[in-house]
Amino acid sequence: MTLFGWGVLKGMGVTLKNFLTSYFRKPDEGGIFTVQYPEEREKPVENYRNFPFLVYDGTPEKIRCVACGICERECPPKCIHIEMELDAAGKPARKPAVFDIDHGLCMNCGMCEEVCPFDSIFMDHAFEVTAPERQKNLVRHKKELSKSNEYFKKIRPALASAVDQKRKAAEEKKKAAVPPPPPQSAGGQAQTTAQGPQ
């Protein structure tokens, strides 16, 4: 028979140990693992995803998006709105004139990233999106959504370099092949569907 109240003392010993070790142990050894957020931050995880952005190469005019509208149709809460830009002759310029995403509707699912055949829309890492007003800036426009390829490489290096390699390979293949037929079947389909809404 153990002494009456021994379990109580043992429990108190555990908490006392935890209290004392919290002063000198490192986080992974059972110490305090709080990260004091605004001053210190945890290392971002590459696969973290939050709100989509559009990738451009070099300048914002060379945006990868061709306004095909696949993401617009696939988006579960229907928060994307795209309008095709028309050139002087009135023909589609394969560029978005309007690209809006409603921040109030977007649920950060990442479907748009998955369905995009042009590697132009990806999920961002920007989670600090607080604003002082409620109604303004809830709809993000093309200008705010466009971010450079360098930024993409910075936040998600592995994915960005893989995408870059793929695009490079596709380009070389395109150069080597005869120009008229589309190089990739997927790309070709996407282009035909892009004409759909027009």
Added chain:
Amino acid sequence: MRGVEFYVDMIFVTAKAWILALLGRFLPDWLIVLASITISGVAILCLGPVIMMYLTLLERKLIGRIQNRYGPNRVGIWGLLQPIADGIKMFTKEDIVPAKADKIVHLLAPIAIVVPALMIFLVVPFGERMTAVNLNIGLLYFIAVSSITILPIFMGSWASRNKYSLLGGMRTAAQMISYEVPMTLAVVPAIMMSQSLATNTIVLAQAGDYDLHWFIFTPWGLVGFIIFFLCATAECNRPPFDLPEAESELVAGFHTEYSGMKFALFYMAEYMNAFTLCAIAATLFLGGWQGPFLPSWMWFFGKTFVLICVMIWFRGTFPRFRVDHLMGFAWKFLLPLALVNILLTALWQFTSNLAAWFGSILVLGVSLWILVRLNRAFVPEKRSYPLEG
């Protein structure tokens, strides 16, 4: 010629005497008496809330460390201004009274609960010659006043017209009345040995070589202290005896329907009660302000804060009691043990040194063994069902 220690020890007493001497130049004698009362009163009225504010911070810090967190550390250095921020928040909050509540009682309860909490400060000996009122029935006064606390809590719970509040209030009444009995009986040995009810005299009875003849260093003192301290934890509704508030079952118990400053008053009373009960425990069994080398008030506050830290440590460690276990613990374990302890004190008083130690350890051991055996939980025989499965 007196040493420096004496003046450090008497720093508050001297300060008060100096202020009174200064006032004595302009004021008549009867006003000086009034001024003396006012100075002590103001000191206590400031001390209570300030202690309560910083106890909340201390508690949050210690619990945080126990749970591997930092605790509040944003407002001011080490979060030292956190209690003030909390106070401002409480003051600016909306005061909500339920539509069907008994408005007058609902208002009176938080006011009434602070009064006994502050009144106990009167008989606490903060240091040598630092008891506000040296009542010769100090301990009786403490027991009487501290048991008033039940009433405001029940008032608040009844007036809220909320079933959770009412359940919490009922539990409070049951728990506090039950724990009052072993607590009062645990005090008796200290009264027997010091032959006085005055808190200051009880402290003086614990003087000796190096001022270390504290009651806790005797078997009856140790047992009495443990019983008293457990009952004190139950008296101020602190975990693991926090059934009246039990947030997992009763939302917040008796103060479910209170908000803003009224809630803060309940909170304040709870922490001030925790402080005074620890102070009385230190006075009765840990020698009060007695102790070598350091000034008396430093000893007193040191002992009290150690006890408060133990209370917080309890909170960080134990889950809540079940209601029947709680009651059983008070009536079936603490109460008989307190009675045995009184017997033990008499034995100690009337036997010589070695026989006293031997006899009391024997009596204690036997009674503990019997009590543990009697309190053993009933475990029904494990039934087997042959046709099952």
